[in-house]
Amino acid sequence: MATQPPILQMRRITKTFPGVRALTDVDLTVRRGEVHAVVGENGAGKSTLMNVLSGVHPHGSYTGEILLDGEPCAFRSIRDSEQRGIVIIHQELALSPYLSVAENIFLGNERMRGGVIDWNATNSEAARLIARVGLDAEPDDKIVDLGVGRQQLVEIAKALSKEVRLLILDEPTAALNDEDSAHLLGLMRQLREQGITMILISHKLNEIAAIADSVTVLRDGATIQTLDLHDEAHPVTEEQVIRLMVGRDLENRYPDRTPAVGEEVLRIEDWTVHHPVDTERVVVDHASLDVRRGEVVGLAGLMGAGRTELAMSVFGHAYGTGISGRLYVAGREVRATTVEEAIRHGLAYASEDRKRYGLNLIQDITTNITAANLRALARHGVVDRYRETSVAERFRRNLRIKTPTVQTVVGQLSGGNQQKVALAKWIYTEPEVLILDEPTRGIDVGAKYEIYQVINELAAAGKGVLVISSELSELLGICDRVFAMSQGRITGVVPRAEASQERLMHLMTMDREGVSR
Amino acid sequence: MSELAQYLGRNVRQYGIMIALVAIVLLFQVLTDGLLLVPNNVASLIQQNAYVMILAIGMVMVIVARHIDLSVGSVVAFVGGVTAILMNSYEVPWLLAVVVALALGAVIGAWQGFWVAYVGIPAFIVTLAGMLIFRGLAIVLVGTTVAGLPRGFIRISNGSVPNVLGFVANLDVVTLLIGAVAVAGLVVGQVRSRLAKRRHDLAVEPLAAFVGRLVVAGALIAFVTYLLSRSAGGTPIVLVIVGVLVVAYSFVMNRTVFGRHVYAVGGNLQAAVLSGINTRRVDFLVFVNMGLLAALAGVVTTSRAGAGVASAGTLYELDAIAAAFIGGTAVSGGVGRISGAIVGALIMGVLNMGLSIMAVESAWQQVIKGLVLLVAVAFDLVSKRRGVR
Numbered sequence: 001m002a003t004q005p006p007i008l009q010m011r012r013i014t015k016t017f018p019g020v021r022a023l024t025d026v027d028l029t030v031r032r033g034e035v036h037a038v039v040g041e042n043g044a045g046k047s048t049l050m051n052v053l054s055g056v057h058p059h060g061s062y063t064g065e066i067l068l069d070g071e072p073c074a075f076r077s078i079r080d081s082e083q084r085g086i087v088i089i090h091q092e093l094a095l096s097p098y099l100s101v102a103e104n105i106f107l108g109n110e111r112m113r114g115g116v117i118d119w120n121a122t123n124s125e126a127a128r129l130i131a132r133v134g135l136d137a138e139p140d141d142k143i144v145d146l147g148v149g150r151q152q153l154v155e156i157a158k159a160l161s162k163e164v165r166l167l168i169l170d171e172p173t174a175a176l177n178d179e180d181s182a183h184l185l186g187l188m189r190q191l192r193e194q195g196i197t198m199i200l201i202s203h204k205l206n207e208i209a210a211i212a213d214s215v216t217v218l219r220d221g222a223t224i225q226t227l228d229l230h231d232e233a234h235p236v237t238e239e240q241v242i243r244l245m246v247g248r249d250l251e252n253r254y255p256d257r258t259p260a261v262g263e264e265v266l267r268i269e270d271w272t273v274h275h276p277v278d279t280e281r282v283v284v285d286h287a288s289l290d291v292r293r294g295e296v297v298g299l300a301g302l303m304g305a306g307r308t309e310l311a312m313s314v315f316g317h318a319y320g321t322g323i324s325g326r327l328y329v330a331g332r333e334v335r336a337t338t339v340e341e342a343i344r345h346g347l348a349y350a351s352e353d354r355k356r357y358g359l360n361l362i363q364d365i366t367t368n369i370t371a372a373n374l375r376a377l378a379r380h381g382v383v384d385r386y387r388e389t390s391v392a393e394r395f396r397r398n399l400r401i402k403t404p405t406v407q408t409v410v411g412q413l414s415g416g417n418q419q420k421v422a423l424a425k426w427i428y429t430e431p432e433v434l435i436l437d438e439p440t441r442g443i444d445v446g447a448k449y450e451i452y453q454v455i456n457e458l459a460a461a462g463k464g465v466l467v468i469s470s471e472l473s474e475l476l477g478i479c480d481r482v483f484a485m486s487q488g489r490i491t492g493v494v495p496r497a498e499a500s501q502e503r504l505m506h507l508m509t510m511d512r513e514g515v516s517r
Numbered sequence: 518m519s520e521l522a523q524y525l526g527r528n529v530r531q532y533g534i535m536i537a538l539v540a541i542v543l544l545f546q547v548l549t550d551g552l553l554l555v556p557n558n559v560a561s562l563i564q565q566n567a568y569v570m571i572l573a574i575g576m577v578m579v580i581v582a583r584h585i586d587l588s589v590g591s592v593v594a595f596v597g598g599v600t601a602i603l604m605n606s607y608e609v610p611w612l613l614a615v616v617v618a619l620a621l622g623a624v625i626g627a628w629q630g631f632w633v634a635y636v637g638i639p640a641f642i643v644t645l646a647g648m649l650i651f652r653g654l655a656i657v658l659v660g661t662t663v664a665g666l667p668r669g670f671i672r673i674s675n676g677s678v679p680n681v682l683g684f685v686a687n688l689d690v691v692t693l694l695i696g697a698v699a700v701a702g703l704v705v706g707q708v709r710s711r712l713a714k715r716r717h718d719l720a721v722e723p724l725a726a727f728v729g730r731l732v733v734a735g736a737l738i739a740f741v742t743y744l745l746s747r748s749a750g751g752t753p754i755v756l757v758i759v760g761v762l763v764v765a766y767s768f769v770m771n772r773t774v775f776g777r778h779v780y781a782v783g784g785n786l787q788a789a790v791l792s793g794i795n796t797r798r799v800d801f802l803v804f805v806n807m808g809l810l811a812a813l814a815g816v817v818t819t820s821r822a823g824a825g826v827a828s829a830g831t832l833y834e835l836d837a838i839a840a841a842f843i844g845g846t847a848v849s850g851g852v853g854r855i856s857g858a859i860v861g862a863l864i865m866g867v868l869n870m871g872l873s874i875m876a877v878e879s880a881w882q883q884v885i886k887g888l889v890l891l892v893a894v895a896f897d898l899v900s901k902r903r904g905v906r
Contacts, residue, residue: 315791316793318790318791338793338795339790339791339792339793340793340794340795342793343793349791351791356785356787356788357787357788357791358788358791359785359788360780360781360784360785360788360789360851361784361785362784362785362847362851362852363780363781363784363851367777367780367781371777371781371788371789371792371794372792372793374774374777374778375774378773378774381773381774381775382772382773382774383772383773383774383777385772386713386716386717386719389717389718389719390717393718405720407719407720425792
């Protein structure tokens with residue numbers, strides 16, 4: 001691969017925002033036909049670099065040069081870069097939910113004849129592209145009816161319709177389950193064989209090891225190193241990449257902990273939940289699980305297994321209809337049909353999507369931390385602002401939230417610090433049990449470690465912690481026991497000593513017939 | 518100094534709106550050859566625009582909770598009509614009639630809040646329906662006009678706080694006293710809050726900005742006080758009503774659990790639901806409150822006109838919405854201040870007054886007001902866009 005000439009050279013790119021230098025003399029060279037991974041902690045400058053490349057930050061707003069096939073480029077908009085065959089697929093997908101797959105593929109690039117849309121050409125070309133990306137959908141299916149995994153494929157089909165030569169994928173598998181991720185990686189291999197060059201931005205190092213040909217590490221807005229992953233003489237290890245990313249040795253990705261497990265604090269029995277719209281459909285099927293004090297328990301499952309649905313339905317029926325089953329908190333049976341009651345009974349649920357369901361991004365840290373327990377700070381309905389601030393300050397110290405002040409607006413924080421604010425909010429409700437749904441999604445390696453420390457501290461304080469995660473290595477790293485779910489049922493529980501990724505994956509993919517109640 | 522400049526830069530919106538108000542006042546003072554700030558004109562400016570300020574307070578809360586209320590103008594006419602009929606045809610004592618009016622407003626608010634909060638119909642639709650329903654009912658009940666209202670009722674919007682203390686060099690002493698209390702309250706309140714913040718290591722604005730703001734605000738109050746004390750009546754009663762409302766509602770929005778829940782619901786509804794906030798109750802109460810304030814505006818409008826008028830309050834909803842947006846309330850909800858909306862209402866009021874004194878046709882007045890609204894919100898969005906990357 002190293003013999004191929006470069007398709008893209010970015011040289012000495014420097015980009016400043018008011019008050020912040022986001023990129024300093026960044027170099028990036030991508031060879032034709034390779035998958036080139038770009039890694040770095042959140043805030044390392046990956047997204048900014050890609051925005052410079054794709055024309056989101058127009059020519060002139062940065063210094064340095066971009067050469068495509070050796071020719072200098074001066075993109076003033078995304079349209080300019082797309083005309084040269086550079087297409088970026090953002091982490092947050094840019095599809096129009098109520099338009100069809102075909103309409104989305106050709107959005108802004110419509111197949112026309114005589115000034116009107118040529119529906120035959122649109123649908124037949126869409127069908128061809130759908131087949132090419134291995135998408136299981138029809139051209140006239142609505143986007144809103146597809147899962148995230150299939151939506152991702154629509155984005156790729158859309159890119160292919162634009163004669164893409166250099167495809168940039170920003171965290172393409174962040175929201176995908178393992179199965180969809182595997183499919184996507186397979187598709188990327190196929191595209192590479194067809195001569196499409198790809199830049200892959202990802203936090204998932206195993207994915208990079210599986211597919212990338214080379215990897216460039218960014219840190220603090222500067223290029224640290226580019227590594228050739230096919231170099232037999234110097235094989236690249238994950239630890240080496242992590243070290244380059246964080247600038248220090250990260251001996252252990254999971255903090256040590258000695259579990260001190262006490263009595264049972266959460267028990268769910270025979271829990272059944274139906275879909276809120278399609279009320280006949282069973283989403284959670286007679287699920288039972290338990291968590292003890294001081295214990296970190298995992299809940300593994302592929303997307304659609306019903307993990308989040310189980311958690312949210314337990315949390316004051318925040319999801320679903322026709323909910324039945326028994327719920328015990330600290331040994332007492334509890335009926336909580338509203339979130340308010342669930343909180344009062346000692347439950348806490350931190351959502352997997354902190355921006356949509358967890359935080360008020362336009363308000364400050366203090367307000368967010370106290371949002372779920374404001375009454376504790378109020379007398380006769382009037383909030384004690386000073387006590388509130390001291391609460392926020394306490395959490396800033398204890399959870400090591402990096403911010404100038406607790407009056408900083410949450411939307412300005414990095415993902416890891418936002419997650420800490422979301423955790424602080426729930427810790428402040430003084431729950432018996434915390435259900436943490438994907439607590440480290442989309443945050444960088446260093447911040448993950450700190451989140452694990454918080455989880456351990458919570459367990460050490462005698463709380464029960466239930467962690468839902470799509471990263472099996474994470475569950476194996478931090479949990480004492482792991483429950484597996486498949487198709488709405490609990491398919492097994494594995495203690496840490498016996499757990500392995502293979503064992504869990506086996507349980508997570510068990511079909512209905514294979515499960516005994 | 519650079520710290521001060523930075524601070525002002527970051528808060529350009531907040532100060533910008535105050536500066537805009539002062540600039541508009543000065544502009545019209547020049548354009549009207551000094552007629553705008555003639556004492557009697559200042560008094561009637563307040564009396565004629567009290568309804569906008571009252572409605573804007575409720576509207577800020579509605580918009581912060583990411584709703585809208587298009588029905589307030591019709592509610593003003595309906596409640597005003599009912600009040601007039603109670604006093605005129607049934608000889609209900611005026612104070613009791615006002616209480617009934619406020620209760621009726623709250624019931625109307627509850628009606629609309631029910632559809633919005635518990636049935637889930639968008640507020641735009643519910644209040645558009647309300648706009649038609651209550652305008653229609655007003656016409657059915659009132660016909661065109663019900664005149665002949667008690668003197669006490671008329672005094673609400675046309676009268677002044679009685680001059681029981683006499684004059685000092687043709688200045689009304691009661692008005693001077695009210696102004697002094699207002700300035701003292703402002704200074705003491707702000708200084709105490711600043712000291713408390715310092716004690717708790719909270720960020721405070723730079724001292725120069727703080728002092729500057731206090732001096733400007735204090736001077737404005739003193740100046741208005743001086744003008745009013747020379748006006749024919751002294752302090753208009755509605756000014757006292759509005760002043761009390763501003764203080765009370767600012768407290769509710771900034772300091773109480775309920776106010777914080779309104780911001781939480783508007784900032785991120787789903788997050789509020791998952792934080793155990795009873796979001797439906799918040800939505801419901803915001804509309805009940807809006808109904809209450811619309812009824813008060815109806816009382817004030819009816820009193821000012823001296824009659825229940827079926828066409829009263831036409832387009833008032835747009836005045837209130839415009840005041841809220843000019844005052845910096847976010848179109849998408851979650852952000853907005855009572856004080857901002859009051860300044861927005863004053864800008865609208867000064868425009869009304871100044872253009873009327875200049876005898877600008879009402880058609881052109883509408884054009885100008887429309888442009889001001891557009892520019893204010895555009896300025897808001899642009900300054901916000903520059904704030905984030």
